[in-house]
Amino acid sequence: MGKKVLIVGLGLIGSSLALAIKKEHPNVKIIGLDIQKSSEEFALKRGMIDEIGGKLEDVAPISDVILLCSPVETVKSQLVKLSKLPLQSNVLISDVGSVKKEIVDTANVLGLKNFIGGHPMAGSHKSGVSAGDERLFENAYYILTPQKDTIKEKIEELQTLLSGTKAKFVTLESEEHDKITGMLSHLPHVIAAGLVNQSKEFNEQHQGAKRLAAGGFRDLTRIASSDPRMWTDILLNNKEVLFELIEEWQEVMNGVKKWLKMENQEAIFEFFATAKKTRNQMPVHKEGALPAFYDLFVDVPDIPGVIAEVTGILGKHELSLVNLKILETREDIFGILQLTFKRQGDLKRAMEILRNETSYLCYEE
Structure with a gap:
């Protein structure tokens, strides 16, 4: 042995x-x-x-x-x-x-x-x-x-x-690791959880908000579903890094608040333009500090049994889904089925299988 x-x-x-x-x-x-x-x-x-x-x-x-x-x-x-x-x-x-x-x-x-x-x-x-x-x-x-x-x-x-x-x-170095993960993982988890908690109170006053939050807001805050005990542990053990990052985040939000009060269109535009440019330069579909998920979109007819057909085909080929969501369903037109996978390889395989075994349009975005 x-x-x-x-x-x-x-x-x-x-x-x-x-x-x-x-x-x-x-x-x-x-x-x-x-x-x-x-x-x-x-x-x-x-x-x-x-x-x-x-x-x-x-x-x-x-x-x-x-x-x-x-x-x-x-x-x-x-x-x-x-x-x-x-x-x-x-x-x-x-x-x-x-x-x-x-x-x-x-x-x-x-x-x-x-x-x-x-x-x-x-x-x-x-x-x-x-x-x-x-x-x-x-x-x-x-x-x-x-x-x-x-x-x-x-x-x-x-x-x-x-x-x-x-x-x-x-x-x-351990200190460098904690600074990087603090910015790229720990702070985003705090912000996501804060948004969800804020929306909970908001939803109690505005009953229609809960239904509308099921779309983009739910995707944006997906990481808020993480284990609360684990994240309590993480935050307390990286608190010095998070003190600085949270203060910097609050300064950014105060800046946005100030621009809104002053109706500073140029500053607001630059805020979003810089974010758009920075995000577009980030690597696509690379494993990083946050869990990576890969979305496959399938145009399917709005008829009974179509979702079961697609998931049945994937199940037959032993492909596991992280999430499944219907983005749009209206009569007489195609709906959009969003299939989420943990690995890019599973997404590619699923796309190939569905293209071979169905007539549905499959694509990434």
Whole structure:
């Protein structure tokens, strides 16, 4: 048997990492730990792990690699426990948290010299061990934040172990990582949640708003559906970065408010023109700090059974949808069926299948 890899936390990320490691390195022995016994049993039954670990203090000392796939605060507590155990001298430890400086600093203070922070920038609308997917990280960025004295060979060892993820590895300093994800992920989640909460109060006073919000507003605020416990954890562990970003956002909104009061058409126009130009220069369909989704549009006749026909064809070919929405349905004309996929490859395959098996017009935007 090859290396012993301990995965602590068998949720979406932990179980998906187990599958990816197992696929590329079948000789690796994967030991799984989770606070939910049912998750451990599910992972063992499905072949995600080779063994249920029992207690951290029992299995950590015999492990060659330890992957902590828990919330940030929990990871910090686990690092404290690991620092008190007789670990192997060359053990490699990593995590998957969305905040890195707090975790890397904790490991450094505790003297865990072979700790490398990790953040796979991938997710799903599903959660838990049953959502484990060996392709979850495919083409996504996987950020590594080693300590300053981490040797190159250890970074390469971790990348080799995780090669089955098919992810794109990027190395950053932990502080830089937190600033970037704060701007590109954490602040947008705060703003999205704020908009949704504001609309809740608005909807109570304007009953027609709830129905109209089902379109673009719902898409704009999609990330507000994220796990509230996880995001509480993330915000509290990246609060210094968010203090600055929220203040800057408030200054921007105050500027817009000022321009409206002054009816400053030039400033308002420039505000939107700059945003349009900047967004148009962003990479299209690249995995980044926010979960990526890919939309396929299908012009379908407004007749009974057409949606079942399309979804049935996709189901037959084992293509999974993240979301399905009808953008327009009126009598005697074509409606627009929006099909959302997690991977661009699934979108391309779905478009090819529907074009071959139906007469419907399929396209991206």
